[in-house]
Amino acid sequence: MNRTFTDEVKYQWNNGGMHIKLMGINLVVFILINVLLVLGSLSVSSGNPNPMEGIVFDIFTLRGDVKGFLTHPWGIFTSIFAHFDFMHIAFNMLFFYFISRFFLMYFSNKRMLYTYILGGIAGGLFQILAYAVFPKLQGMQTFVVGASGAVNAVFMAAAFYRPMAEVHLFGLVKVKMIYIALFYILIDLFNMGGSGNVAHFAHLGGAAFGFLSIYKIGSKNNVVNFTQTTIENLKTSLSSKPKMKAKKGGKSFSNTSAKKQTDEEYNLNKKKKQEEIDAILDKISKSGYDSLTKREKQVLFDQSR
Template sequence: MNNSLWAELKLKLFKSGNPVLLYIGVNALIFVVFSLISVVFFFAKMPDAVAGFINDYLAFPSSPALWPTRFYTLLTYQFFHQGVFHILFNLLWLYWMGQIFLDFVKPRQFHFVYLGGGILGGIFFALIYNLVPVYQPLVSESTVIGSSAAVMAVFAAAVTLVPNYSIRLMFIGDVKIKYLLLVYVILDMIAMQSANAGGSLAHLGGALFGFLYIKFLQKGTDLSSIFKKKPKLKVVKNNNVKQQTNTVNQKRSI
């Protein structure tokens, strides 16, 4: 029965062709694996070992001195989370907004927005930390992790595409998603003065990416087209062409 459950989950999350479920599955799997590893280190009296490794080698740093050796963290940081509630809320919003967005775009476009939003979110966080004086004393020790920027990119892209789309919230009723995004953006702007200012800046950078992608798309430019597979050209030998020509001529003479 356990094998059957795992096979069903694997088929649903990783082989369905649905990018929303794929990213939910990847994020959840990474979180579970590293959480279980952290339990082992906890019993070995090293409770912070896993969190320290993630922060040092997988989170995206704001310090430019670390970028040459930590360039890959622009991608890896998007798949790690600090706790259960961090990943839970990210994946819930990814499911809700991702399904809406996917109703109007191709999987290739979804991948581009998700990953591109995460990348721009990290870059936006690092640039603000390095350029704005109030954050500069924190540059050497600040990192960011989580899929929030990628999720916000999907959220903003969906809102830009269908701003009047409504969802039903418990105790509130039907709410247009453009108002939900507005609330989140305002909260992130307020949180720029909090301890999690880096995360809020990454959210805003991700939202900006999702917004710009749809604006370009509406003007006829699909930025995700760089991922399109180019058709392969077939080389036809001359002797084959001659043989086909002869066959046609024979049929005509008959």
């Protein structure tokens, strides 16, 4: 039976992985922004300012100056899902699609979400810091928009985690991931003093976070591990229900749950699991995917979910 467009969208959302969800959010926000701008332009006569421009900018852009950021703090989050220009979102999402598939070979969907969001926020903060420190930037545009910093974080995390892994560039030339990563970093370093409208410091901030996200990856102090554990512990504490007690024969019984892992136990298990994944990936690189046992294939599949 052929699926309708709506069915296909639902299927991809439910089964496509975190990168599909993030790309979908970016696309929906892009459409929303442009619909609002078109409606705004149609609501006024020619030559008058678009009333929706100010609203869209207030909601979806990050103010590069400290004062603007303090009055519009939500922009550091909303801006990493927003694009105004078609070529901007097309490049970011195409690059994100290809690099996310490489990322998910080694990391989980949940880790991708944390890396994307935290990397985007880090890129925004780095751009704000640059505006405050360098006088030349203060005379340029004071807003930042786009997923470039977040995408850069995901890319750099994968590249620095497996620097010697090779990819086919344009389907023709084999290039090691680390060389592509360094090339992107150098482009931003050489152009960060330019007069264009590209937020090079946001790119560099995202890249720096990508490296930090895999530094001491088996430790509870790893920035992504720490953030994820903190948020999940907070969610657990907020959603936990009071213990119910029942009396029987004059004695009280409490429905206590299973013993919860300590941070040390959690991170030890996580490290062991990562070591197992690394061993499986090494086996693939030496003998190919078909050499894996049924259990090893299942472990790799579970990790990529």
